[in-house]
């Protein structure tokens with residue numbers, strides 16, 4: 001109970017700091033406190049530290065702006081200040097997995113798998129951010145993952161070589177963070193390294209790549225997209241930047257960017273668990 005209370009206080013402190021630096025909106029602070037509190041309070045310090053690493057790295061990347069990125073972000077209906085729904089889309093699965101840990105206790109045989117799924121979910125969320133933020137810097141236009149046809153920068157479903165490398169790197173960074181915090185925790189509690197967790201590096205990189213591929217596949221097929229008749233462009237906005245009301249173009253009405261982001265974290269969790277099977281079983 002005390003750990004949960006400290007978890008919520010710590011999460012609120014970090015979320016308020018993020019709000020101060022314009023990385024979160026007010027509803028984003030509420031959602032981040034809920035997600036962070038459950039992760040710190042039930043998952044434990046290592047889970048919490050990896051989430052902070054995810055949040056700091058993603059926020060730093062989002063602040064690193066260029067004109068190319070700003071133009072694409074306007075079409076994407078996104079900006080660097082995350083709201084509550086966006087936080088839940090990226091962190092909802094992580095919070096659910098932390099609840100799972102709270103229900104089964106740390107000694108349960110499911111614990112390593114829940115932890116792997118958690119690292120995989122964060123890897124996919126990080127990879128999505130890295131692929132978007134760095135992929136937009138690609139000098140070549142992205143191509144639709146399904147047909148290979150060139151699409152506008154930032155349009156859902158588009159991939160580039162640079163974007164795929166960035167998603168591998170985003171996942172790898174989560175693996176490095178997880179491995180580093182596990183070593184720290186082991187040194188502090190047992191006084192020894194815990195190097196057998198090295199496999200988290202390739203597993204998290206794969207989870208990041210897998211999440212990005214699923215994100216792009218959904219973006220190219222089921223994700224809801226609008227079309228602005230005045231600018232003749234595809235967008236995720238109901239009201240376009242030009243002021244024109246857009247028309248529904250394709251996809252399922254409820255499959256918006258947030259649903260796709262949530263499913264991306266599910267894909268990352270599944271890939272991480274499957275990739276670790278040969279090592280852990």
Ligand SMILES: [Zn+2]
Nearest residue numbers: 228231240242
């Ligand atoms: Zn328009």
